[in-house]
Amino acid sequence: MAALDSDSDEDLVSYGTGLEPLEEGERPKKPIPLQDQTVRDEKGRYKRFHGAFSGGFSAGYFNTVGSKEGWTPSSFVSSRQNRADKSVLGPEDFMDEEDLSEFGIAPKSIVTTDDFASKTKDRIREKARQLAAATAPIPGATLLDDLITPAKLSIGFELLRKMGWKEGQGIGPRVKRRPRRQKPDPGVKIYGCALPPGGSEGSEDEDDDYLPENVTFAPKDVTPVDFTPKDNVHGLAYKGLDPHQALFGTSGEHFNLFSGGPEETSNLLGDIGVNKGRKLGISGQAFGVGALEEEDDDIYAMETLSKYDTVLKDEEPGDGLYGWTAPRQYKSQKESEKDLRYIGKILDGFSLASKPLSSKKVYPPPELPRDYRPVHYFRPVVAATSENSHLLQVLSESAGKPTNDPGTHSRHQLNACKRGELLGETPIQGAPTSVLEFLSQKDKERLKEVKQATDLKAAQLRARSLAQSASGSRPQPSSPDVGHCSWHMALSGGTATTRTSNFKPFAKDPAKQKRYEEFLVNMKRGQKDALERCLDPGMTEWERGRERDEFARAALLYASSHSTLSSRFTHAKEEDDSDQVEVPRDQENDVSDKQSAVKMKMFGKLTRDAFEWHPDKLLCKRFNVPDPYPDSTLVGLPRVKRDKYSVFNFLTIPETASSPVTQASSEKVPQHRGSDKSRKPSRWDTSKEEKKEDSISEFLSLARSKVGPAKPEPSPSVNKEEERAMESVSNKVVNKDVDSQTEGEGSRPSMDLFKAIFASSSDEKSSSSEDEEGDSEDDQEGTREADSKSSQETDLAEASSVAQASEPAPQEPAPFFPIQKMQIDEREAFGPRLPPVFCPNARQKLEAPLKEKHKKNKEKHKTKKEHKRKKEKKKKHRKHKHKGKQKNKKAEKSSSSESTDSSDSHSEEGPADLSPQELLRRTLLVYQLQAAWRCCQPDG
Amino acid sequence: MAFPEPKPRGPELPQKRLKTLDCGQGAVRAVRFNVDGNYCLTCGSDKTLKLWNPLRGTLLRTYSGHGYEVLDAAGSFDNSSLCSGGGDKAVVLWDVASGQVVRKFRGHAGKVNTVQFNEEATVILSGSIDSTIRCWDCRSRKPEPIQTLDEARDGISSVKVSDHEVLAGSVDGRVRRYDLRMGQLFSDYVGSPITCICFSRDGQCTLVSSLDSTLRLLDKDTGELLGEYTGHKNKEYKLDCCLSERDTHVVSCSEDGKVFFWDLVEGALALALPVGPGVVQSLAYHPMEPCLLTAMGGSIQCWREETYEAEGAPG
DSSP, X not given: OOOOSOSTTTTOOOOSOOOOXXXXXXXXXXXXXXXXXXXXXXXXXXXXXXXXXXXXXXXXXXXXXXXXXXXXXXXXXXOSSSOOOOOOOOGGGGOOHHXXXXXXXXXXXXXXXXXXXXXXXXXXXXXXXXXHHHHSSSTTTTXXXXXXXXXXXXXXHHHHHHTTOOTTOOSSSOBSSXXXXXXXOTTGGGGGGSSOTTTHHHHHHHHTTSOOTTOOBOOOOOOOOOOOOOOSOSOTTOOOOOHIIXXXXXXXXXXXXXXXXXXXXXXXXXXXXXXXXXXXXXXXXXXXXXXXXXXXXXXXXXXOGGGSOOSOOOOOTTOOXXXXXXXXXXXXXXHHHHHHHHHOSOOTTOOOOSSOOOXXXXXXXXXXXXXXXXXXXXXXOOXXXXXXXXXXXXXXXXXXXXXXXXXXXXXXXOXXXXXXXXXXXXXXXXXXXXXXXXXXXXXXXXXXXXXXXHHHHHHHHHXXXXXXXXXXXXXXXXXXXXXXXXXXXXXXXXXGGOOSSSOOTTTTSHHHHHHXXXXXXXXXXXXXXXXXXXXXXXSOXXXXXXXXXXXXXXXXXXXXXXXXXXXXXXXXXXXXXXXXOSOHHHHHHHHHHHHHHHHTTOOSTTTEEEEEOBOOHHHHXXXXXXXXXXXXXXXXXXXXXXXXXXXXXXXXXXXXXSHHHXXXXXXXXXXXXXXXXXXXXXXXXXXXXXXXXXXXXXXXXXXXXXXXXXXXXXXXXXXXXXXXXXXXXXXXXXXXXHHIIIIIXXXXXXXXXXXXXXXXXXXXXXXXXXXXXXXXXXXXXXXXXXXHHHHHXXXXXXXXXXXXXXXXXXXXXXXXXHHHHHHHHHHHHTGGGSOOOOHHHHHHHHHGGGGGGGHHHHHHHOOHHHHHHHHHHTTOOTTHHHHHHHHTTSOGGGGGGTTSHHHHHHXXXXXXXXXXXXXXXXXXXXXXXXXXXXXXXXXX | OOOOOOOSSOOOOOOEEEEXXXXXXXXXXXXXXXXXXXXXXXXXXXXEEEEEETTTTEEEEEEEOOSSOEXXXXXXXXXXXXXXXXXXXXXXXXXXXXXXXXXXXXOOSSOEEXXXXXXXXXXXXXXXXXXXXXXXXXXXXXXXXXXXXXXXXXXXXXXXXXXXXXXXXXTTSEEEEEETTTXXXXXXXXXXXXXXXXXXXXXXXXXXXXXXXXXXXXXXXXXXXXXXXXXXXXXXXXXXEEEOTTSSEEEEEOTTSEEEEEXXXXXXXXXXXXXXXXXXXXXXXXXXXXXXXEEETTEEEEEEOTTOOSTTOXX
């Protein structure tokens, strides 16, 4: 027990129960060794600990997870007679015995629950509850609670009690002197466990007087401050019917012990009634004076000053009402004590500082201008040209900043070069800032023009996009991080296809443009720090930041526009071709060839291209068609045939048309042709007119097909290098004497062709009739050729000699007909006049082994008539056709030099350089020829 | 190969207006006969496809499911399914009876101008302005086409299919014929953007209409010009052309509100049939009878020969 009496150790406070003193002769007990400290169940059996989370001391059935029944599931049987009762399992069904025991989680023994625990003893809670009850609309609701007093106390109470605490006391060491001034309120009178009842009124004054020295008092209990909000509409401090007074008046003092009304109410009102000692009646503001009341003087509560403290009081020691929750009398304390309110008592060894701590000086933030808006706007960078000066101005106004037009550069915008310029220094020659410096003046100007155009476009584009974005969403990503992320994202998508070539946003400043391009390249490589890397290290932080912004935006702009555009358009096929083929214009020529053919209504071979095309295997299956190329895995057009319109195809034709290929091919083709022919008359025999025209067109198409069988054919095997070289040389020649060559020389072979055609169709008259026409022109032809010849000879004497030496090779196939012989003779006779041949021959040799490849395609274009004359025709070039038509009017003799390779080689260049005029001329000739043929037809 | 002897007097041409159907589906983009000519399909600009009996004028079913206007449709050989393509870049395979979408093929990058079944309705060929023809497999569930024919350099305006060939007309002015049996691609240059192509019924010729207001009959095998037909007006629109049921006449829409008939052999204008004030957008010719369907505005017209009696109308 606590030592109370001894003066010496009055400061000593001892808690708890002391050990019983040892008896004499008894040996101290040995502590139980660790191994003996075992857990046993109620039957004394040893219990095994399985683990805190795996069952504790009880792990299922005989330390297994099983049960008595094992794992057999219970079977559910229910019949009409024997209904199975629905068993609802509660949590207890899954509990062990221990769980139901006293210390388990669901103890079965009867204990008082919290609801019935003694609240009366819990003063703190009680007070708060009563306070709430008193202010409640129906006061006294707690009355019943008060009557029922369960005996059970919480363990805390019991512990305290055992330590000597009594209810109503405060906790802490006892104090010597009773508080001097105690409020004469009934609530405090509960302390009167030490005081006799009824003696509270008079005792106050006497306390000081006869207090013995050795009497100590328990500290004052602390009343919790009630924070119950005011949730009613009564006036402040309104108190309804006080049931205590109504029922029992002030006589029921022992009730007061328990109820212990709120302090405020007792301060204001409670003491009045109590002090007057009224026996009976209902007091309260809600009621007037009853008929039974003998006194009605002070039923209306009168506020008198006497009820208030008029003197500043010292703090009551041991009161415990500190801090901001303290009653108002504490507020008028000394300054130093005021500070203490917050920290409590000053610890031993500490004293209050006499000098207040010097507070940190706080500088006020700068005052914002009135029209400041806390949103950052990116200032678009627009090149200051005359065209967009207005735009610049508008942009600058919207941004609220002066533009950086070249005249008013701030010093931040000057780099070393510009400063040097301003100072009049000569630029350093050693290291040019960009590649542009190396360009000649002319080139520079040209570049500048191009740049200005693109620049302007870019600026417009950018301005538009900026305006859109500005109008769409005012607050733009101002933080560099956000911007960085966004452009990085966008760029990573778009940079794969970015080309730095045509978008030059900083063309005005070459050094900057260079940095920008470097940045783009880095971006393309996927370097995250591309921006940082390419910036000029010599720049200031501000400049860097600005440039970083600009680059990012420019790249974003470019990437986005590029990607959106590229998603909308596919690449033009022509462009692809032009990548492969060096001379794209030949392709156009080809189209124009076709167009002219269309204009001439010469459909057929001229307008037809045939390609090898590989259908998908599945498509063949679905169409119930055998796969034409069972071995190939290719689908669509073979890729090597991309350059189908290139001039090089024409160049390869002389060889492909030559001997071994066509011999093999000619076997197949005639049948194909033949079927056409046999079919056609049957369809079109309705009118003679029709038939005649048909036959003409057939003839024409035959002629076309003959001379130009391989026009669309690919030349995958052609050595491009050679061709290019050859072309460059041949172009020179052609440029020199194009017209005379192409017209004069090229026109001849067609005679041969037509001879072949007409001979086979046993129509001699047509050729004879044409002979007369052709004679007149023959002379001219000869002279022209001579002219051209001479000029060429001088130029390319060596080349021609080489060519002539190699000429005989392709002509080796033996002639079938006398005509052929004659032609050869004639060719020999006119040999000197032949234009020189250069590369084609050389190429022929190289390509000889590759001829086989063209065999297949050749076959399709062969006709029956060709078959007869194929030997000589092989040498023909498709371009002869043009000349041939023209030549038909001319005499047979004029075709003397036609079949030579040299003429072929020249005519090869024809398609590339055919002028529209010439085409027109040829067209005319063809028409004449047709007319002539029509005249002949009726006779035959 | 027994070709009919052309009669001295032209065969009967459909010039009697039998019916005018207001389709109620916006502008009729295309009108197509089914395989036996008893029914017809109209492609509306209100995203619907309608199946009609044109002779009776009864609406049989409406197929809705396209996301944009329907531009072309075709029926399968067994009348069990339909395919259609439209401005929503999708090719749709329909079940005729239930009216449900069986498949929706997506992959074209542009409007689908034309769709065709192959002979066995196992493949749908669709030509689009993205300059590709895509061959969609109706048998498998693959979302990708079997093959994409991307040789054209401009939009595909018309596609026709025979048993082993695919004929395609493109705005780049070329007629391409993919011969699956030979494994060859034949490209005939016509010069002007091609609006419509078709095979002749005997499969020997191709009829090509182009934006230079000219129709050309080309020999299929050689590409030679067999005939030229002019007189109508076709400068802007993608108008249809076809051959009559026995290949005796060439028929074409015109922008001046008429349908032109030319004698195929002589090339002479046989009839200019006035349809209405607008542009004749589409037409379809009955596979067996001299019966013509034309589409103008939001309605279609059914034309029969003069001697035709409505009571004895088959189907």
